[in-house]
Amino acid sequence: MSSVSKPRAAAPEVSGTALVSPWPVRKNTQRNRDVKREAVIRAAAQAFNACGYHNTSIDEIAAALNVTKPTIYYYVANKEQLLLECILTGLERVLEPFRRPREDGVTARVQLNRMMRHYAEAIASEYGWCMVRAEDLGLAPASLWRIKGLKSEIDQGIRRLLEEGVRDGSIQTEDLKMTSFALAGALNWIAHWYRENQSMTPADIAEAFIRIFNLGLVPRAAAKPSRRTRARKEHIQ
Amino acid sequence: MSSVSKPRAAAPEVSGTALVSPWPVRKNTQRNRDVKREAVIRAAAQAFNACGYHNTSIDEIAAALNVTKPTIYYYVANKEQLLLECILTGLERVLEPFRRPREDGVTARVQLNRMMRHYAEAIASEYGWCMVRAEDLGLAPASLWRIKGLKSEIDQGIRRLLEEGVRDGSIQTEDLKMTSFALAGALNWIAHWYRENQSMTPADIAEAFIRIFNLGLVPRAAAKPSRRTRARKEHIQ
Numbered sequence: 001m002s003s004v005s006k007p008r009a010a011a012p013e014v015s016g017t018a019l020v021s022p023w024p025v026r027k028n029t030q031r032n033r034d035v036k037r038e039a040v041i042r043a044a045a046q047a048f049n050a051c052g053y054h055n056t057s058i059d060e061i062a063a064a065l066n067v068t069k070p071t072i073y074y075y076v077a078n079k080e081q082l083l084l085e086c087i088l089t090g091l092e093r094v095l096e097p098f099r100r101p102r103e104d105g106v107t108a109r110v111q112l113n114r115m116m117r118h119y120a121e122a123i124a125s126e127y128g129w130c131m132v133r134a135e136d137l138g139l140a141p142a143s144l145w146r147i148k149g150l151k152s153e154i155d156q157g158i159r160r161l162l163e164e165g166v167r168d169g170s171i172q173t174e175d176l177k178m179t180s181f182a183l184a185g186a187l188n189w190i191a192h193w194y195r196e197n198q199s200m201t202p203a204d205i206a207e208a209f210i211r212i213f214n215l216g217l218v219p220r221a222a223a224k225p226s227r228r229t230r231a232r233k234e235h236i237q
Numbered sequence: 238m239s240s241v242s243k244p245r246a247a248a249p250e251v252s253g254t255a256l257v258s259p260w261p262v263r264k265n266t267q268r269n270r271d272v273k274r275e276a277v278i279r280a281a282a283q284a285f286n287a288c289g290y291h292n293t294s295i296d297e298i299a300a301a302l303n304v305t306k307p308t309i310y311y312y313v314a315n316k317e318q319l320l321l322e323c324i325l326t327g328l329e330r331v332l333e334p335f336r337r338p339r340e341d342g343v344t345a346r347v348q349l350n351r352m353m354r355h356y357a358e359a360i361a362s363e364y365g366w367c368m369v370r371a372e373d374l375g376l377a378p379a380s381l382w383r384i385k386g387l388k389s390e391i392d393q394g395i396r397r398l399l400e401e402g403v404r405d406g407s408i409q410t411e412d413l414k415m416t417s418f419a420l421a422g423a424l425n426w427i428a429h430w431y432r433e434n435q436s437m438t439p440a441d442i443a444e445a446f447i448r449i450f451n452l453g454l455v456p457r458a459a460a461k462p463s464r465r466t467r468a469r470k471e472h473i474q
Contacts, residue, residue, distance in 0.1 A: 170455075171454050172454060179454070212419050216455075217410060217451050
C-alpha cells in the first residue's frame with residue numbers, strides 16, 4: 001500500500017507533559033506564508049502610492065521584493081486583488097478597536113479617542129491612499145461591496161460610540177451621523193496631505209485631532225454661566 | 238471706402254442728461270456670454286459627477302445643453318479645460334468670503350463659521366467632486382499649479398482666521414495647521430457622501446459641522462471649575 005511506503009515520523013513520546021509533535025508545526029508554515037503575503041501587499045501599497053495604481057505593474061512590485069512575478073501570483077490572483085487587499089488591510093486596522101472587548105470603566109469618549117488613534121495610524125500608513133480611492137479604480141462590484149460593508153461597519157461603530165457617550169455623559173453631540181461624517185472626513189483626508197517625511201507622526205496628528213474634536217473651537221475658559229450661555233448662542237452665527 | 242458702406246447708427250442725442258448709446262451695450266453681450274459659458278461648465282460638472290471624467294465626452298455635454306459640439310468649443314478649448322474650469326469655479330466659491338472686506342465687530346470665529354457655510358455649499362454643489370479629485374485626472378502641470386495655488390490660499394485663509402480668533406479671544410486652538418486640515422478634511426469629504434436627493438441641505442450640513450467644531454465633543458455643561466479641569470485632562474486619554 002502506498003501509505004506504507006511514505007516516510008513516517010517516529011511516534012511522539014507520550015509522557016505526563018503536553019504532547020510535542022515532531023512534524024514541522026503547521027502554524028509556523030502558515031505564519032511564514034502570512035508574513036510573505038503581507039510583504040507582497042505592503043510592497044503593492046507602497047508602489048500604488050508612489051506611482052498610482054494604473055501606472056504600477058506586477059513586475060515592479062516583484063522587483064521591489066527581489067522576487068519573480070510567479071512568486072507574487074502565488075499570493076494573489078492579479079493586480080486588482082492586490083489593490084483590494086491593500087484597502088481591506090487598512091480598513092481592518094481601523095476596525096480593530098471596535099472588535100476588541102471594551103475594558104470596564106472606560107467611557108465611550110476615551111474609546112472614541114482610541115479609535116481616532118488607530119484610524120490616523122491606518123490612514124497615514126501606506127494603505128491610506130488606497131483606502132480613500134477605492135471607488136474610482138474600477139474594482140469589481142463584489143469587491144466594492146465588500147469595501148462598502150467594512151466602511152459602513154466603521155461608520156456604525158463610530159455612531160454607536162457617540163451614542164454610548166451621550167448616554168454615559170462623556171460626549172455631547174446633537175447629530176450622530178454628521179459627527180461621524182465630520183470625524184471620518186477629517187481622518188480620511190490625512191491620506192491627501194500626509195507624507196512620511198514630515199515632522200509630525202501619525203500619533204501626533206491623532207492627538208491634535210483628538211484635542212480639536214474634543215474641546216471644540218469655542219474657548220472653554222469662561223468661568224461664569226452667563227458667558228458660557230453666550231458662547232453657546234454665538235457659535236451658530 | 239469700405240467704412241462708408243457699413244451701416245452706421247444715428248448719432249446719439251446729446252442733451253444735459255447722461256449719454257445713452259444706441260449700440261447694443263457691450264456689457265450685456267459680455268454678460269450673456271458669461272452666462273452661457275457658466276452653463277457649459279455647470280453641464281460639464283454634472284456630467285463628470287454622473288459618469289466620471291474619463292467616461293464623459295464633449296458630445297454628451299453638448300447634448301445636455303441642446304447645442305452642437307462647436308458651440309462648446311467656442312467657450313473652452315477642450316475637455317481638460319472644462320475640468321479645470323469646474324475645479325476653479327468651486328474653489329473660487331470657497332474663497333469668496335476670504336476676499337470680501339470684513340464687517341466691523343465681527344469676530345474671527347463668526348467669520349470662520351461663514352466660511353464653513355460657503356465651503357459646504359461649494360463642495361455639495363456639482364463642482365464638489367471635481368474639486369477633491371483634481372490630482373488624479375491627468376491635468377497639465379500648469380493647471381495643477383493653479384489649483385494648488387487656490388487650495389493653498391484657502392488653507393492660509395483658514396489659518397489666518399484661526400490666528401485672529403485666538404487673538405480676539407473667540408477661538409481656542411493649539412495648532413493652526415492641524416485645525417485647518419481637520420476643518421478642510423471634514424468639509425472636503427462631503428463630496429464623497431453627499432447626494433442631492435438626501436434630506437439634509439448643504440446649509441443643514443454646514444450648521445451641523447459648525448456646531449461640532451465650535452462646541453467639541455466634551456460636554457460643556459460642567460459648572461464647577463474642577464470638573465472643567467477634569468474634562469480638559471481626560472480628553473487626551
